[in-house]
Amino acid sequence: MIQVEDLTKDYGTVVAVRGVSFSVGKGEIVGFLGPNGAGKSTTLRVLAGFLGATSGHVRIAGHDIAKAPLAARRALGYMPESAPLYPEMRVSEYLMFRARLKEVPRTERLRAIGGAMDRAGVSHMAGTVIAHLSKGYRQRVALADALVSNPPLLILDEPTAGLDPNQIRDVRALVKDLGSDRTVLLSTHILSEVEATCERAIVIDRGRLVAEGTIEELRARQRSTGLELRVRDPHAAAEAALTAVFGVSVRSGVTEETAPDRRRLRLGLDAALDADTVTEAVVQALTAAGIGIHALVPEQASLEQVFSALTRHEPSAAPEQSAETA
């Protein structure tokens, strides 16, 4: 449904997106993930046709957005970041206006508007003036607007930003539900959102694509870098035995207060080596030293850690210098 090839977008001197390529297949729910200022909204605005690409190609539902912009936009329901709406209009009136412009046939308009309001949960607000709606409801009206022409592709920029926890849950459920019969690309900087709703994630940072894959694939990218051990070690010999193992560092060793021969160890593994091999060597070394292993748990990288590892910035030079002079 979406093919992005080498997309670059600059705002004068600021390069917001540089050389990003990805694609989203039919029926997928894809999370577009990145910290603030990563270029998510910029990319989505280019896809939706609000901004022109500086270079690169974008195809939406098979239509090149530069050559056939109207055909591309017809296939698309877009919800911008802050859900801008006309404050003076009533909800149903606004959706009617949008449905007309989205070429919903006259005979189906009322049904389409009713259906979209139902799905977005704003039916009971149909007669309310938009200026009187809360932020969460405005967000939902914008969502209803994205749905009104029943497009095969939805692009949602931070659909849950500014919602309360109940509404976040509702919107996530709705996105999952919508994703059963159409393609959804949604941006967020919240990882749990991607975990909760998406099958796949595209991670960008400072305008560059840094990772892409299913949630499991992303997790696997961050290899286990630590081990937690519970051992029977009456002579406190574990540290000495482990220093001989290549690629292992002992982060901490604690003797349990209730049982003096039981100890808890936390080991760091060299990320450059294969974690499985090192783990095996650890077990052999401990066994050879006569230490009994009661439990061994690899530290599982959380998606949060993966995310922060992917988008970790080198500390910039400026603060360091100022610290030096201070």
Add this chain to the structure above:
Amino acid sequence: MSPMLIIAKREFRSYFDSPIAYIVICLSFFALGLMFFFLNGGFWQLDRASVARLFESAPMGLSFLVVPVVTMRLLAEERRSGTLEMLITLPVKDSDVVLGKYLGALGLVLILVVSTLAYPIIMFKWPWNLGPLDAGPVASGYLGMILFSAAAVAVGLLISALTESQAVAFFITFFVLGALWLFGDLASKAGGTLAIFLNYVSFQSRLNNFWRGLVDSRDVVFFLSVTALSLMVAFRALERRKWA
């Protein structure tokens, strides 16, 4: 209905959802009413049966108040609030967006213009009948006023396309339309080529012929060109934003 007309209709209706339309209409009629009765003895103190006074004062009110107020928000507010993003990403041509907004605003201004017809009717038909009215200058005067409105609203739209602030749009439009009006007064004081130039660009000087019952094709072409040019530049400004 074409997308352009759908957008125009919403724009037009939105004036009546805010106090703006009512305030502008009331103020205009109040000002015209004052002039009608008091300015230099009122509209009817003329020796000839004509509504020249009306034609002279109405475009001034349009230039200095009505058009700047009506056009200030057209694209500026739409851009500031982000609703422009909602419009541009629709399967609608950008030119339809510009023309739709233009027609919506022009619609409101033309309603005002047409409603001033009440004055000649009151003066020359009922309840007063100040004698037979020379229909020619009235018709040409209104044609001039309509052409003038088309050009003035287009200029206002263009200025609104260049800023995100309604207030800035208002003041620049006020200034530009005001200058284009006052150039006419200035021309009579200046001389030589400057006067020729001022008369050439002044909306007031261009309207002069219409008031006297003369429809000069050069004046018609002038107003139409200003309209077309302003709309084209406004469209370009909207397009350029994409690549900014």
